[in-house]
Amino acid sequence: MTETTAILVGASSMLSKEIAKRLSASGMKLVLLAQDTASLDDVLTQLPETTQVFPLNIADAEQTITQLQQVWQQVGGAQLVLVNTGLNSYHPDLPWQLEQEIIDVNVKGFAAVCNTFFRLFREQGYGQLAAINSIAGLRGGPSVAFHAAKAFAINYLEGLSMHAQRLKLPIDITDIQLGLLDKAAMQHSQLWLSPVEEVARQTVNALLRRKRRVIVTKRWVTVAWLTRWLPEYIYNTRHWKQKKKRSK
Numbered sequence: 358m359t360e361t362t363a364i365l366v367g368a369s370s371m372l373s374k375e376i377a378k379r380l381s382a383s384g385m386k387l388v389l390l391a392q393d394t395a396s397l398d399d400v401l402t403q404l405p406e407t408t409q410v411f412p413l414n415i416a417d418a419e420q421t422i423t424q425l426q427q428v429w430q431q432v433g434g435a436q437l438v439l440v441n442t443g444l445n446s447y448h449p450d451l452p453w454q455l456e457q458e459i460i461d462v463n464v465k466g467f468a469a470v471c472n473t474f475f476r477l478f479r480e481q482g483y484g485q486l487a488a489i490n491s492i493a494g495l496r497g498g499p500s501v502a503f504h505a506a507k508a509f510a511i512n513y514l515e516g517l518s519m520h521a522q523r524l525k526l527p528i529d530i531t532d533i534q535l536g537l538l539d540k541a542a543m544q545h546s547q548l549w550l551s552p553v554e555e556v557a558r559q560t561v562n563a564l565l566r567r568k569r570r571v572i573v574t575k576r577w578v579t580v581a582w583l584t585r586w587l588p589e590y591i592y593n594t595r596h597w598k599q600k601k602k603r604s605k
């Protein structure tokens with residue numbers, strides 16, 4: 358039954374695990390892809406035995422494409438694919454090695470994954486491709502490659518959506534743009550960060566409603582709006598102030 362299968366790429370993150378539990382509870386059979394499959398052991402104890410697991414490192418685009426095609430054959434297709442991979446780091450010297458790693462994973466790897474699943478959905482005749490993205494892509498920022506990569510992802514997904522419409526294919530593209538999430542949710546470290554459970558809840562709602570684009574959590578809609586429209590001299594100052602505070 359391909360209609361109820363969901364593939365999660367980057368299944369090892371805390372957010373992916375929360376999403377996996379919710380998708381499973383909604384009746385979907387899961388296929389989890391992660392760099393280190395052992396990192397899924399904890400969540401697998403909370404998921405049905407039908408859950409399948411495969412290793413995947415998306416840093417090598419060519420290899421990623423081959424592996425995804427093999428997985429697709431083995432699981433017999435899927436109705437939903439959620440891509441939740443990403444690298445981020447900040448270094449004031451902007452060492453090329455770091456920038457390159459971010460570009461390899463967040464741009465090349467991301468595009469290879471989305472391109473492959475789009476083509477597989479096209480052959481299958483339907484599907485939903487979703488990605489966890491970031492409002493960081495709305496504007497440049499101090500984590501230079503990260504912000505630029507997220508802008509790439511926003512535009513790549515929009516392009517795929519346009520392409521599906523032009524081909525008159527029932528392929529939905531969902532861009533889930535996150536604000537900041539609180540990975541230490543249990544400690545409620547910062548009030549304005551969204552707990553992972555709430556991020557997962559809003560994400561799964563958007564997925565099941567096949568939304569084209571959504572900002573999660575809702576409290577980040579205003580921040581996203583401001584980020585997009587603030588004049589550069591104010592937007593730049595805001596970032597400088599944040600960095601100064603952090604370095605104290």
Ligand SMILES: NC(=O)c1ccc[n+]([C@@H]2O[C@H](COP(=O)([O-])OP(=O)(O)OC[C@H]3O[C@@H](n4cnc5c(N)ncnc54)[C@H](OP(=O)(O)O)[C@@H]3O)[C@@H](O)[C@H]2O)c1
Binds near residue numbers: 466491
């Ligand atoms: N955290 C936030 O506040 C925040 C805010 C806005 C947007 N986002 C976006 O949300 C997504 C997830 O972020 P997160 O904070 O949850 O990060 P995370 O916990 O570090 O998760 C990133 C995921 O990407 C996977 N990944 C990294 N490199 C990979 C590679 N080469 N091949 C395959 N998988 C790889 C990681 O796998 P491993 O565990 O094996 O490394 C992990 O599952 C990212 O797209 C990020 O931009 C996060």
